[in-house]
Amino acid sequence: MINVVTVLPDGTRIPAEPGETVLEAARRYGYGLNVGCREGGCGGCALELAAGIVTYPKTVAQSVLSDSDRVDGVCLPCRAVPTTDVVIKLNRVHRLGRGPFSDRLAQRALKKAGRALDGAEPPVVGPTHRTADPPRRGRPRRGAEHRMSVDKLSSTLESSTTFHEREADLRIERKEESAEGVVALTLTDPSGAELPEWSPGAHIDLVLTDSVTRQYSLCSSTTDRRSYRVGVLRDPGSRGGSQFVHDELQAGGTVQVRGPRNHFPFLDAPEYVFVAGGIGITPMLPMIASAEAVGARWELHYGGRTRASMGFLDELSAYGDRVTVYPQEEVGHIPLGSILAEPRDGALVYSCGPGPLLDAMESSTAHWPPGSLHIERFAAKPVAASPGALDTFEVVCQRSGVNLKIGPDQTILDAAQEAGLKVLASCRAGVCGTCEVDVIDGQPDHRDSVLSAAERAENEFMLVCISRSLSPRLVLDL
Template identity: 60%
Template sequence: MVATKTIVREHEADLVVRAADTVADGVLALTLADPSGQPLPPWTPGAHVDLILGDDLTRQYSLCSSPGQPGSWRVGVLRTPDSRGGSERVHTSLPAGATVRVRGPRNHFPLVASPRYLFIAGGIGITPMLPMIAEAEASGADWSLLYGGRERSSMAFLDELAGYGDKVTVAPQNETGMLDLAAVLGTPQPETLVYCCGPEGLLGAVEKLCEDWPPGALHLERFSAKPQEAAEGGESSFELVLERSGLTLEVPPEKSVLDVIRGAGVSVLASCLEGVCGTCETEVIDGDVDHRDSVLNEEERASNEFMMVCVSRCKSARLTLDL
């Protein structure tokens, strides 16, 4: 099988925090730059980077600055009460002047060219939308944003969005109730792409309402793994062939493909271990992949060219990877 894309080895460097600004209740915006003033790698709207916060603590955050400003990157980080340590570390240990290891950028949520966009954001899901909106505006596309949150004080970047006027609808729950998604998604719109990012409840509702929209109209980004149905009859083992390493291994039911690869001493970058960030994307040479990630769209899954080895498995007896 010949893949239609390549996996690019990512930039990794220590960057300095030029600014750490509170942009809403519990939301910190970090501006990151190269200590020597060198330009950072180019990126496109929808990209995110890894902040490597410790030996076993890496978190992904969307870039929410402008791709046209190569001297710095900006990320917005929500301090979550049930934090596993990532957002807490950012808020308490990365003031202006601090240094942090950063890997990326990578983009599994690209903005596809279209004459019309409907952006829907919930809470911190506004971050990837900011550069998308700027690009849509610059291209002359017709667009609108529906932005929900608990209350205005918790909704980041409202000052920036105010400059777009009535193209932006701000809907705090304590003022307007739940987002009226049916009003904007109930009737499929021609030549319109829907981009949505936010909590799982919002994403699930948007997915349901977009079932009658044209294929490919909906684009989502998840911050946590999409709930998966349990495999019928439980997990099964399969043979794993690492083509370039010359290894044939067994993947038992209780281990992931990533676990087995690393156990054999083969290096694979991975971060979230939930099939969300795309770091462990690996080229598939042969095998019927059981895709369980929250990154690839239906077309990409059907092509069977790449998989996220941290969560996905194999339906066939053998899986061959380009490793």
């Protein structure tokens, strides 16, 4: 059974799996807490435990978290494992970072576990009128519990799960050539205001014309709230997007931006194997920086047609031999067979690049544990209709009370928008994940290139721009 971590002052509720630390739970849903060593040795993540009980299966330094600190309500999220629902309180200089879909994903998990808030009154989380363990001399014992009590929580504990799409005209601060055929755009708010937070793997939309909108991965620093950076490859087969960026957008001008969003989330792990092809290096850059910042083991295998065409090599050179470059004209393709021959305990594999590379990644990691491989595609992977897929079916939009009849030449997205429903969408090809909605009842026919096999099997959500139905009736959270 999950425990719920409630974060004050805004009341965000985060599910924590058994044995999972507060920090691990937060990171799993894209939330960010201030951290330092992540090993209980620096105290950089220390927060107030306002209610509930946590335990420390791994010893923490007495100099960092003393017995008196525990009595006073100090906890270390990097080591604290909730054994009940808990409430932690941020200090006045600390804030909870969040990805664009963090609240939505956390709320979905809470709903699945039967822990969603049903009534209007906020619950009191954790035991009340409990006293702390008496102070002990010397080092804290392994597994020692840490408990604090509160009479009543004054803050509202219900977190907002409404996603607000941000649109803004951003200034093109810089336009630089990163490699042959690759330009990097640095975007800022003309007023100098901070831009929305984002997490590694996120992308933004560039609205280039009334009919041309393209998605590009953010490849700047997640700690830089004043600018975004994207890398754009001039694609000879472009439908107009990359050519417009290269030929029309200039430093000093503006471009309309939507987002950011993240359907390629960077999960916490002790080790990472990054594999990038061509411009697929862009989402890897902030992931590598994040892995480096927390001290995780990692390696990058980066391939391209020629060395001159491979972007951001100057930045990657700072990481030394952890980066291996494979210019195809010099050494051929990335040797996936040898790189991925042996699964590594706890390691995650992240890959982005052309379709053939990602197809090879899927076959090369078939013997790895489920969930090890995480990929992001540039273009939709052809997906055939499942046996039994229906040409016509009904969609019940539960929140709006609208019933839709979907015909053989109509998508759910088109039908919903024609009925006046507000559904976010971008690529309309099952690649960007913008139109994802929760499935309440029925069996979708998934045809997207975003959801993993496990996510498809769970049938908890679907992409309505391209997927259809195997059941005569679908009930969706629309």
